[in-house]
Amino acid sequence: MILNLKNVRKRYEGGESVVEAVRGVTLSLAAGDFVALMGPSGCGKSTLLHLCGAMDRPSEGELSIEGTEIRRLSDDQLTALRRQRLGFVFQFFNLLPTLTVRENIELPLLLSGAAAGESARRAGELAERVGLGHRQGHYPQQLSGGEMQRAAIARAIIHRPALLIADEPTGNLDSGNGEKVLELLKELNRDPGLTILMATHSNETAAIASRLVRMRDGLIESEG
Amino acid sequence: MKLFSKLFHQFILRHLVRERMRSIATIIGIALGIAVVLAIQMTNASSLRGFEKAIETVSGRTSLEVVGTGLGLDEGVVTSLGWLRSYGQVAPIIEGEAEARAADGRRETLRVLGVDILKDRSFREYNLLEFGAAEPTPQEFLELLIDPKAVVITEKFARRWGLKTGDEIELTFADRATRYRIRGLLLDEGPARAVDGNFALMDIAAAQWALGRLGRLDRLDVLLGDRKSLDQAEEEIRRRLPPGLKVQRPARRGAQVEKMLEAFHFNLAALSYIALLVGLFLIYNTVSISVITRREEIGTLRAVGVTRGRILGLFLAEAAGLAVIGCGLGLGLARGLSYGAVRLTATTVQSLYIATAATPEPLGMRQVLLAFGIGLPLALLAAALPALEAARVAPMAAMRGHDRLASRYRLKPILLLGPLVLFGLAWWMAGQPPVQGLPLFAYGSAVSIVFGAALLAPAVLYGLGRIGDRVLFKLFRVEGRLANANLAGSIPRLSISVAALAVSLSMMVAIAVMIGSFRETVIYWVGQTLQADLYLRPATRNNVATDAPFSPEVEQIVAGHPEVAAVDRFRNFDLAYADGLVTIGTGEFQTLLNYGSLQFKEPAEPEAGREAMRRAIGQEAVVVSESFALKFAKQRGDAVTLDTPRGSVVFRIAAIYYDYSSDRGILVMDRGTFNRYWGEPQATSLTVYLRDGADPDRVRDQLLARFGDQYRVFVFTNKTLREEVLRIFDSTFSITYALEVIAIFVAILGVASTLLTLILERRRELSILRLVGADYRQVRKMVLIEAGMIGAVSQAIGLLIGLLLSLLLIYVINVQSFGWTIQFHLPTGFLIQSSILILIATVLAGLYPARAASRLPATEQMAEE
Ligand SMILES: Nc1ncnc2c1ncn2[C@@H]1O[C@H](COP(=O)(O)OP(=O)(O)OP(=O)(O)O)[C@@H](O)[C@H]1O
Numbered sequence A: 001m002i003l004n005l006k007n008v009r010k011r012y013e014g015g016e017s018v019v020e021a022v023r024g025v026t027l028s029l030a031a032g033d034f035v036a037l038m039g040p041s042g043c044g045k046s047t048l049l050h051l052c053g054a055m056d057r058p059s060e061g062e063l064s065i066e067g068t069e070i071r072r073l074s075d076d077q078l079t080a081l082r083r084q085r086l087g088f089v090f091q092f093f094n095l096l097p098t099l100t101v102r103e104n105i106e107l108p109l110l111l112s113g114a115a116a117g118e119s120a121r122r123a124g125e126l127a128e129r130v131g132l133g134h135r136q137g138h139y140p141q142q143l144s145g146g147e148m149q150r151a152a153i154a155r156a157i158i159h160r161p162a163l164l165i166a167d168e169p170t171g172n173l174d175s176g177n178g179e180k181v182l183e184l185l186k187e188l189n190r191d192p193g194l195t196i197l198m199a200t201h202s203n204e205t206a207a208i209a210s211r212l213v214r215m216r217d218g219l220i221e222s223e224g
Numbered sequence B: 001m002k003l004f005s006k007l008f009h010q011f012i013l014r015h016l017v018r019e020r021m022r023s024i025a026t027i028i029g030i031a032l033g034i035a036v037v038l039a040i041q042m043t044n045a046s047s048l049r050g051f052e053k054a055i056e057t058v059s060g061r062t063s064l065e066v067v068g069t070g071l072g073l074d075e076g077v078v079t080s081l082g083w084l085r086s087y088g089q090v091a092p093i094i095e096g097e098a099e100a101r102a103a104d105g106r107r108e109t110l111r112v113l114g115v116d117i118l119k120d121r122s123f124r125e126y127n128l129l130e131f132g133a134a135e136p137t138p139q140e141f142l143e144l145l146i147d148p149k150a151v152v153i154t155e156k157f158a159r160r161w162g163l164k165t166g167d168e169i170e171l172t173f174a175d176r177a178t179r180y181r182i183r184g185l186l187l188d189e190g191p192a193r194a195v196d197g198n199f200a201l202m203d204i205a206a207a208q209w210a211l212g213r214l215g216r217l218d219r220l221d222v223l224l225g226d227r228k229s230l231d232q233a234e235e236e237i238r239r240r241l242p243p244g245l246k247v248q249r250p251a252r253r254g255a256q257v258e259k260m261l262e263a264f265h266f267n268l269a270a271l272s273y274i275a276l277l278v279g280l281f282l283i284y285n286t287v288s289i290s291v292i293t294r295r296e297e298i299g300t301l302r303a304v305g306v307t308r309g310r311i312l313g314l315f316l317a318e319a320a321g322l323a324v325i326g327c328g329l330g331l332g333l334a335r336g337l338s339y340g341a342v343r344l345t346a347t348t349v350q351s352l353y354i355a356t357a358a359t360p361e362p363l364g365m366r367q368v369l370l371a372f373g374i375g376l377p378l379a380l381l382a383a384a385l386p387a388l389e390a391a392r393v394a395p396m397a398a399m400r401g402h403d404r405l406a407s408r409y410r411l412k413p414i415l416l417l418g419p420l421v422l423f424g425l426a427w428w429m430a431g432q433p434p435v436q437g438l439p440l441f442a443y444g445s446a447v448s449i450v451f452g453a454a455l456l457a458p459a460v461l462y463g464l465g466r467i468g469d470r471v472l473f474k475l476f477r478v479e480g481r482l483a484n485a486n487l488a489g490s491i492p493r494l495s496i497s498v499a500a501l502a503v504s505l506s507m508m509v510a511i512a513v514m515i516g517s518f519r520e521t522v523i524y525w526v527g528q529t530l531q532a533d534l535y536l537r538p539a540t541r542n543n544v545a546t547d548a549p550f551s552p553e554v555e556q557i558v559a560g561h562p563e564v565a566a567v568d569r570f571r572n573f574d575l576a577y578a579d580g581l582v583t584i585g586t587g588e589f590q591t592l593l594n595y596g597s598l599q600f601k602e603p604a605e606p607e608a609g610r611e612a613m614r615r616a617i618g619q620e621a622v623v624v625s626e627s628f629a630l631k632f633a634k635q636r637g638d639a640v641t642l643d644t645p646r647g648s649v650v651f652r653i654a655a656i657y658y659d660y661s662s663d664r665g666i667l668v669m670d671r672g673t674f675n676r677y678w679g680e681p682q683a684t685s686l687t688v689y690l691r692d693g694a695d696p697d698r699v700r701d702q703l704l705a706r707f708g709d710q711y712r713v714f715v716f717t718n719k720t721l722r723e724e725v726l727r728i729f730d731s732t733f734s735i736t737y738a739l740e741v742i743a744i745f746v747a748i749l750g751v752a753s754t755l756l757t758l759i760l761e762r763r764r765e766l767s768i769l770r771l772v773g774a775d776y777r778q779v780r781k782m783v784l785i786e787a788g789m790i791g792a793v794s795q796a797i798g799l800l801i802g803l804l805l806s807l808l809l810i811y812v813i814n815v816q817s818f819g820w821t822i823q824f825h826l827p828t829g830f831l832i833q834s835s836i837l838i839l840i841a842t843v844l845a846g847l848y849p850a851r852a853a854s855r856l857p858a859t860e861q862m863a864e865e
């Protein structure tokens, strides 16, 4: 199992009010799964993705990534886990505006101490693969939304993660560009068999996934 | 108004509280800037006021005084001035200094006034402890002072030293130590209040004897009857006085001293403004960052109908609020700093100019007005630009991300043109002459250079951003690349901090180069000029203003030592010239020519200089110091008219020599020439040349042994005098360094606060970094590299601009204010050391922002979307 959740809960305690955004979720993802997470706004999709992406720890329940229970990990160990085994794509602000496309893509490799030549080579390859070969030296502001998202995907997979977390990756794109991004995700799911967990609002987007999970009020409503 | 205060509260105050680190840094910056300016102002005032107050309290009700030319007046001349009494009462005065010495080695200098007590009581109040508030009758007073070893000291001093009436006290006048008996204690009134109670009263005859000035007076105090107006009396007396005597008001002496200290004070004050300038950069910084980071909020306010004027007002109010708190704190700080500043300047003022009891002026209304009068308007001025920018924000800016994706920073040509114009202006101003003896244009030039450099900061950062990646990636790997990218992405925000730091660093560099050059020049000069083996001066002679000649016995002991080859008996004293004072010196030109050496400026060849000096012997000719020549625009061969006891005499300038011992002009004439006008001079210093092979240390010890307890003489060997010269030199500039350190501290505060702001502004980018796997160490390293880069860029600009400024200081400002030629010399060691220190300091300043950055959670970015 890539991902295993058992009765996971997440509470946000802000002063007097306590919000329980995830209220007991049990879910597993096997290698090669492409899971779409759907549900109305505020139902807890993003919160669940944060937990699955080791950005945050659950308040209760068990959550393991490739068999490692994350509740027992220190902040440093969580960082290392993200750096080595996880990739992320979000709706906004995925790229660092002060770095070029290629520099953005190779960032995770450099951060884990890869050799500069090797990481630049791989970033170049990936840029080609996501169709940005001619844009490598550009800054994010000079790209279209779709190109930015593809660059973000390239960066998310450069270190060959076990799991890609995508939170509404097409939410900010027109349908044409959105389709291209989804195409790319689908392709990556096939080769090299990347496991993907993607939150989305739209049925069309969810349709390309191999499994659909519906959420409501912090709970899983149905699972396919 | 109500809306405004509500907006101010919600929009400005809350923001300031939320960003309290930066608010605090700004306030501290302003407080320090104001405090430094006030402290220097108070210190300058204190050295003057100490002197003026002493004059004022000692002169009592005196309306006019008759003085001689330089060395006081002959008692004999008084008999011919009987007519003076028709204007009012006349009292003779002799003044001097004595050193009190306790058994435990404690020493303090006392101002001694010798008076004719019968006549003097109408001029000054003398209330003795024994008599309570009532003044003793002349008879009673006379009895106190009839004994030539009697002295009356102040109750304040007696209390401090644990003395009472009837006790003995050892006083040294010039080189003679004698025990005196305390015959009375003055209450803290009248002249006793001068110089913090360090005051002693003696009978005039006893004082003349003690000071070694028999038959001499310093002045005649005149208390006018109410028959005539002061102006009229002064004019009439002036006309009737014989040549060599002058009439003046007591305050005149204060004005002369003020003139003398003017350049020193002006330069200190100018330096003190640097810290304030940097403090203002901080205000500018803070307000513009508030504006930059809140464009969206401002846009929202505009969109909901807040007028442009209100927006402008809000940001000006922010600046005013910060400035008011800063100025208030600065006032408090100033008092403390002024004690430090007084201590740091005391040696200079006392050894080079005047002896005054230096305690800083207490804080008064004047300082409060000054603090707010300078601080507030300047703060508003500094905030005006960013506040105007805020007022121009369009309601459209409310739209999220409106300018987030603004195109990358582009270098505007104005940013290169501006510095060019300013540097050109600086070049022109550097060539202008001084204004009334003050280098105003030169300072204008310095300001232009500084602003030019500040405008250059964005261009430098831009250039660095383009080439920095390669180097930093090599050095620091990915963190270096990120740091470089961050800097390149924040040029508008960073420029201000970099400029502020660069400006204060450039001042530091300039001053270090100037002082280093000056020091080398002085060392060279001392090496060339100080050729004698021993230098002697009486114990109480601390500066030129103290008339303390040697005892004949001391001179005999020195001249009679078998190993002494020659003695140059040197005498110098202050003489009124133009509005201020110059020093007249006289010695044996022939001895100097045979044994010593002067460094001549004109004529330049040493032999020609010596020849000119040889020919001046016996002539109405003087050899003048460079500072005299520059200050009064005199050339070799020009005439100088001096007041002598025999009236005005014209002297020709035979040669000009280098002298760094004092910035007031010095005129030296041969003893023979001097004798014709002032009479046989008593020596105030002895320059001793020993026979070949004599050991100066041994001769020194032998001389000191012969002087025993009776004569107190400082004997410097050539080596110790050189050390003494450098000690005074170094202490003169310690204040300069202290001011600089404060300015740099303020600038580094600015760097820290800017970094912190950038961190807050870059929250999202930071969380992306954390998300893709940067651990907190990497984030911290990145921010520290950024801080170090800011330090390095600033130091680089600072070095460059500092070198420019040092040229200005050395070749223009110094020449114009002090009249010194300084040879350029680069203190490389110091510059390298300070550069490393600055780098370390800025990296340390990055610690807090780095910690703040590394603590941001990885989920930050989503919370806002
Ligand atoms: N950091 C937080 N602190 C407090 N409450 C939070 C926080 N993050 C999310 N919540 C709350 O948790 C609930 C779930 O939020 P979440 O962002 O997971 O919803 P979502 O399903 O992603 O919605 P959307 O489709 O609009 O993105 C919401 O009620 C939200 O207000």
Ligand SMILES: [Mg+2]
Residues within 6 Å of the ligand: A045, A046, A047, A167
């Ligand atoms: Mg969401």
